[in-house]
Amino acid sequence: MIKVMWLGKGTLMFERILLINFLSLMILPSESYSQIRYEERDLFPTDSTVGERYGWAVAVDDGLAVVGAWEDDTLGVDAGSAYTFNINTGTQLRKLLATDGAANDQFGRAVAIENGLVAITAELDDDHGNVSGSVYMFDAVTGTQLSKIYPSDAGVGDHFGSSIAMQNGIIAVGATDNNDFGEDSGAAYLFNAATGAQLHKLLPSDGRAGDEFGRSIAIANDFVIVGTGGAANTSGAAYVFNVQSGRQVAKLRPVNGMAGDRFGWCVAISGTIAAVTAEYDSTNGNVAGAAYMFDAITGTQLTKLFPTDAFIGDHFGASIAFRDGIIAIGATDTNEYGDDSGSAYAFLASSGEQLYKLLPSSGMATDEFGKSIAISDGKVLVGRGDEAATSIGNAFLFDVTCLADVNRDYILSPTDFTAWIAAFNTQAPECDQNGDGSCTPADFTAWISNYNAGCK
Numbered sequence: 001m002i003k004v005m006w007l008g009k010g011t012l013m014f015e016r017i018l019l020i021n022f023l024s025l026m027i028l029p030s031e032s033y034s035q036i037r038y039e040e041r042d043l044f045p046t047d048s049t050v051g052e053r054y055g056w057a058v059a060v061d062d063g064l065a066v067v068g069a070w071e072d073d074t075l076g077v078d079a080g081s082a083y084t085f086n087i088n089t090g091t092q093l094r095k096l097l098a099t100d101g102a103a104n105d106q107f108g109r110a111v112a113i114e115n116g117l118v119a120i121t122a123e124l125d126d127d128h129g130n131v132s133g134s135v136y137m138f139d140a141v142t143g144t145q146l147s148k149i150y151p152s153d154a155g156v157g158d159h160f161g162s163s164i165a166m167q168n169g170i171i172a173v174g175a176t177d178n179n180d181f182g183e184d185s186g187a188a189y190l191f192n193a194a195t196g197a198q199l200h201k202l203l204p205s206d207g208r209a210g211d212e213f214g215r216s217i218a219i220a221n222d223f224v225i226v227g228t229g230g231a232a233n234t235s236g237a238a239y240v241f242n243v244q245s246g247r248q249v250a251k252l253r254p255v256n257g258m259a260g261d262r263f264g265w266c267v268a269i270s271g272t273i274a275a276v277t278a279e280y281d282s283t284n285g286n287v288a289g290a291a292y293m294f295d296a297i298t299g300t301q302l303t304k305l306f307p308t309d310a311f312i313g314d315h316f317g318a319s320i321a322f323r324d325g326i327i328a329i330g331a332t333d334t335n336e337y338g339d340d341s342g343s344a345y346a347f348l349a350s351s352g353e354q355l356y357k358l359l360p361s362s363g364m365a366t367d368e369f370g371k372s373i374a375i376s377d378g379k380v381l382v383g384r385g386d387e388a389a390t391s392i393g394n395a396f397l398f399d400v401t402c403l404a405d406v407n408r409d410y411i412l413s414p415t416d417f418t419a420w421i422a423a424f425n426t427q428a429p430e431c432d433q434n435g436d437g438s439c440t441p442a443d444f445t446a447w448i449s450n451y452n453a454g455c456k
Contacts, residue, residue: 174214330370
């Protein structure tokens with residue numbers, strides 16, 4: 001028996017010998033947890049119809065999500081739209097439409113959200129010439145359009161808005177078909193999210209025609225990472241820049257990379273660690289896919305990631321997100337529910353170990369689940385690509401946290417016991433282990449039960 005001394009709210013004390021007895025009752029897992037996890041809920045719009053590409057782009061932050069539908073026809077054929085949701089309830093908040101939206105703008109092709117601000121690209125917008133591109137800013141809750149952003153040198157064919165990311169009030173935007181280093185060499189830009197003022201134009205030190213620099217982009221604190229699209233016969237690259245100066249810090253290339261790997265197709269960054277996908281990598285079979293982790297400052301490759309069930313044609317690396325120590329990666333062409341139904345994976349960034357395989361509770365061939373992915377506070381949002389034009393898209397929310405893993409290191413160990421005591425003494429939310437919304441000694445017993453049950 002474990003004796004708990006209850007000394008009033010905010011204090012819980014265990015006698016030393018009883019603590020030892022308690023530890024002897026624990027089943028001590030030696031590895032982090034890894035199994036299939038299904039969605040907590042889906043985020044489905046009230047008016048979605050077939051062929052809208054709903055779910056092609058997703059973003060999530062602080063309890064809010066935004067999902068793009070770039071073939072929505074409300075304002076004209078393929079004018080596009082986006083939707084915001086409360087992820088805790090699944091409730092749709094707003095449908096977002098550009099105030100000057102027009103046919104073929106493809107508004108919603110890429111999206112970002114932070115601190116209640118939503119950024120949505122329309123890379124085929126024509127304000128500065130045919131498919132010059134633009135970015136729209138909205139209030140996530142009210143749906144009010146706040147501004148429209150262009151680069152200072154916007155021009156015909158730039159495809160400004162090919163990719164987008166936002167953090168700490170800075171917006172990073174790719175323009176794959178800018179021609180500074182030759183046709184479709186590409187560029188990227190940084191803007192102040194509040195004012196729309198352009199801060200920097202980012203160009204690689206060795207840009208060349210056809211690189212499509214800006215195909216992917218991500219930002220974290222002091223660094224922004226930009227990936228290339230490039231021709232099918234090139235191996236690809238990713239570049240790291242300092243946000244404040246706009247100067248290039250490093251060029252990232254994989255060890256033993258091959259032509260046609262599409263390294264740089266998707267990128268992510270957290271702290272000083274960068275993650276880059278190569279969805280055509282063939283280490284585990286033709287276009288099975290892979291992802292790499294790098295030191296963003298030195299450019300040193302740290303590890304190469306594969307799923308435990310990697311297979312020919314999976315396209316692992318079709319999307320990537322990295323936050324709070326978790327890397328989430330989409331694999332659009334796995335076949336759990338039929339050809340190209342798709343899946344996603346969550347990895348522990350510190351070790352590269354796979355935590356979960358993420359699957360929708362139902363699916364079908366050509367769903368391309370994993371086309372888009374985002375993560376925030378242990379919640380992973382995964383969108384479908386919907387290869388079939390007659391499909392209705394969707395976005396699925398997964399919880400990759402575990403109640404017993406109180407310190408959120410994604411490993412169950414006795415340190416979680418210490419973390420639970422600390423949570424109890426501060427009345428932190430992690431204390432609540434029985435789901436009754438309160439923090440009491442009963443949660444101690446519930447934590448033991450949750451711990452011994454493991455993470456599922």
